[in-house]
Amino acid sequence: MGEWRKKIREVTPYVPGEQPQFADMIKLNTNENPYPPAPGVAKVLAGMDAGKLKLYPKPDARELVDALAAEYRVAPEQIFVGVGSDDVLGMAFLTCFTGEKEILFPDITYSFYPVWAELFGIRYRTPALDENFLIRKEDYFVPNGGIVIANPNAPTSIAMPLADIEEIVEKNQDSVVIIDEAYVDFGGESALPLVEKYDNLLVVQTFSKSRSMAGMRIGFAIGSRELIGAMYAVRNSYNSYTMNYPSILCGVEAVKDRAYFEQTKAAIVTTREKTADRLCELGFTVLPSAANFLFVSHKRISAEELFGKLREKHIFVRFFKKPRIQNYLRVTVGTPEEMERFLKEIEACLADMP
Ligand code: PMP
Numbered sequence: 001m002g003e004w005r006k007k008i009r010e011v012t013p014y015v016p017g018e019q020p021q022f023a024d025m026i027k028l029n030t031n032e033n034p035y036p037p038a039p040g041v042a043k044v045l046a047g048m049d050a051g052k053l054k055l056y057p058k059p060d061a062r063e064l065v066d067a068l069a070a071e072y073r074v075a076p077e078q079i080f081v082g083v084g085s086d087d088v089l090g091m092a093f094l095t096c097f098t099g100e101k102e103i104l105f106p107d108i109t110y111s112f113y114p115v116w117a118e119l120f121g122i123r124y125r126t127p128a129l130d131e132n133f134l135i136r137k138e139d140y141f142v143p144n145g146g147i148v149i150a151n152p153n154a155p156t157s158i159a160m161p162l163a164d165i166e167e168i169v170e171k172n173q174d175s176v177v178i179i180d181e182a183y184v185d186f187g188g189e190s191a192l193p194l195v196e197k198y199d200n201l202l203v204v205q206t207f208s209k210s211r212s213m214a215g216m217r218i219g220f221a222i223g224s225r226e227l228i229g230a231m232y233a234v235r236n237s238y239n240s241y242t243m244n245y246p247s248i249l250c251g252v253e254a255v256k257d258r259a260y261f262e263q264t265k266a267a268i269v270t271t272r273e274k275t276a277d278r279l280c281e282l283g284f285t286v287l288p289s290a291a292n293f294l295f296v297s298h299k300r301i302s303a304e305e306l307f308g309k310l311r312e313k314h315i316f317v318r319f320f321k322k323p324r325i326q327n328y329l330r331v332t333v334g335t336p337e338e339m340e341r342f343l344k345e346i347e348a349c350l351a352d353m354p
Pocket of ligand 1: 083084085086087110150154180182205206207208214218219
């Protein structure tokens with residue numbers, strides 16, 4: 001009796017940031033964009049014909065893929081789309097990492113990577129970031145089963161120069177190298193121009209951050225036709241209809257509005273820099289951010305304590321109780337007004353904690 005328990009798969013899942021619901025809250029804990037999506041997205045949603053939902057969506061999400069191909073000047077066959085970049089990355093792990101050798105990713109990075117590796121039975125090793133939280137490129141010049149680098153890295157916010165990324169790709173042409181560019185639009189250098197040169201490179205991006213559409217769930221990868229074709233073969237062996245009808249239509253609108261994209265991105269970068277300066281004045285160490293968040297540590301007050309105090313005031317930031325980073329907080333960049341209140345509360349907390 002109950003023997004089924006021994007037969008089911010046991011995994012330790014990824015734990016996403018909490019989604020609290022308070023009217024007065026300032027939510028700076030999951031790196032969402034504080035601005036709404038491009039205005040065209042709201043128009044599409046308002047005019048949407050629910051009757052269309054009785055049909056399956058196009059399995060190749062044609063309109064969305066074509067819009068991305070035009071925007072990034074690649075062939076449609078070089079684009080894979082998925083349900084957020086988590087879906088795209090998961091499919092990339094499943095497709096690209098099947099060898100005996102360990103795959104490599106940094107010890108401090110997006111904490112979903114080890115979860116996919118465990119789920120799919122992929123062996124992995126995690127070279128340590130250096131004492132300044134930088135990726136040591138030399139750690140990746142060794143035999144491996146594949147490489148994953150988030151650039152800019154999370155939660156550190158630090159970007160790696162494109163020349164270093166290229167060196168890693170160039171020295172690893174017998175492995176697939178995945179560059180996770182979830183935050184690249186806020187200041188990193190994209191590896192997209194390298195896709196034509198290296199057929200082992202897969203660049204993954206998302207609509208969740210710079211296009212303000214975390215709730216719609218759209219991610220994409222760009223790579224060689226061969227690599228993208230292999231990913232679709234795996235996806236179509238699992239679920240052919242990942243992209244729903246509303247997300248295809250809304251995604252197209254978001255890609256088309258380049259002016260809005262540039263404007264909201266610039267606003268976040270300006271707010272990020274102002275917030276970083278103020279935090280430095282208040283005694284924080286702020287890592288150099290190329291993302292839409294700051295990774296900060298206070299000289300005097302512990303991150304866990306500050307996290308708790310801010311939480312009581314309904315200001316939510318992210319705290320990772322993990323070796324090396326347990327005295328850091330990850331703070332998403334919100335609107336100027338939100339950051340103003342955040343800084344006021346921080347000042348009050350510091351005054352309260354002698
Ligand atoms: N990569 C990194 C580095 C991230 O921080 C996130 C956000 N949690 C993702 C990928 C996945 O984002 P999404 O699935 O919303 O595209």
